[in-house]
Amino acid sequence: MTEHTSPATAPDILRATWRARLLLCASVLLVLVFFLLCQFIAIPFLNTALSTVPPSHLTAVKTMLIGFASIASLVGLGTILYGRKILRKRQYPPGNAWVWRDTLIQHGRIAVRFGWLHIVTGILICIIGLGSSLYLWRLVDQLLPRSSYGKHIIILQQKSGT
Secondary structure, three states: OOOOOOOOOOOOEEOOOHHHHHHHHHHHHHHHHHHHHHHHHHHHHHHHHHHOOOHHHHHHHHHHHHHHHHHHHHHHHHHHHHHHHHHHHOEEOOOOOOOOOOEEOEEOHHHHHHHHHHHHHHHHHHHHHHHHHHHHHHHHHHHOOOOOOOOOOOOOOOOOOO
16 A cells, blocks of 8 residues: 555455465466376376277276366366356455465456356366367277177188188
8 A cells, every 4th residue: 555545445455375375386286297197197008008998898998088078077167156256246356265466356347257257268168178078988989999890790801822
C-alpha cells in the first residue's frame, strides 16, 4: 500500500504461502517423473508386452490403457469444478485458495471470464481424455499380431515345391 491509497481503496491481495509453493514444486516434479516413466519404461514395456498378449487377455489390457487415459478426464472434471467455484463466488482466485505468489483478487466481470475459461479448458481436457481412450482402444487392435483370427478360420499356406 502506498502513501496515496487508503485502506478502503487498497487492492485485495491474496498472499502466497509456503505450502502452496511446495505443492506447486511437488506437482511439477510429479508430472516430470510421470512423463519420464511413461517415456522410458511404460512405452517400451507395452511394445514388448502387447506382442506377447494372448487374445484372452486383450480386454484386460484395453481396460488398463483406458483407465490411464481416463485420468485426464478426471483432471478436466476438477478444472470444471474449480471454474464453477469461481463463478459462484464471482472472485478469482476464490476464497481460501492456495497461490504460489501474491495475487491480486479479481472481482466481477473479469472473475466471470476466468471462471468460464476454466470451464471451457476443463471440457477440452475431458474431450482429449475420452478421445485418447478411444484412440488407445483402436491402437491396441492394430498393434496385436494378426495371427489370431479366431478358432473357426483356417489359413492355408502354399508350400513351395522342392
